Amino acid sequence: MFSAMGNDARLRIMRLLLTAHPEGLVVSEIQDELEIPNSTLSHHLDKLRSEDLVHVRREGTFLRYTANTEALQELLQFLYAECCTRNKAVKPQSIVQICK
Amino acid sequence: MFSAMGNDARLRIMRLLLTAHPEGLVVSEIQDELEIPNSTLSHHLDKLRSEDLVHVRREGTFLRYTANTEALQELLQFLYAECCTRNKAVKPQSIVQICK
């Protein structure tokens, strides 16, 4: 997942999908917003899907992509556990207070 | 940073350094633990350093690497903000309760 998020185009896609959450966006909307050629975009979406970071469903001619929040939660939990719980390298407050 | 953490060898290095935090480890200790050839390891450490995910300091013949917790905190905050604060896609509790 880190690897999938580590590409600029894909990170932009994820952020865009989060902004549009929970409705998500269809491919052409993503394309208009990010100005990525369709074949390139399709490739990136495929990668995000194979890493389970997004969900897809068909709506007639369109394909609607949404962020998979469970996967993101997992990623966040992993990082949190590594840094805060398991190793106490980062203070939980520094993250938590942002949520208030 | 996601890209740097997205490589298996480098993620293992980061986890190891977090376990050894705040003392960190010298290169040969990392090498013994993870069994990565020295030149390959050096390359990965260089990448982690260029992404500011680790700190290095010389101790005589040895180089001691430590996890840069500020960078990790930044990464965590970014992800938290994207998922929980800015877009409310993930419930803060699902992360926070792990820290209790």
Add this chain to the structure above:
DNA sequence: TCTGTATTTCTAGTATTATCGAAATATGAA
């Protein structure tokens, strides 16, 4: 200075990833 150990740099081969135009496929509507 010489020696041994730690680590990096050099070099190069291989593999993976990114990019995107063009063609193909999928769907719905007329």
Add this chain to the structure above:
DNA sequence: TTCATATTTCGATAATACTAGAAATACAGA
């Protein structure tokens, strides 16, 4: 069925990244 639109697949190229042996460099101690 034909058309128009949405999206993917194909195919090819370029760019990056991974890996690691061998040589070079850095340092400390004798």
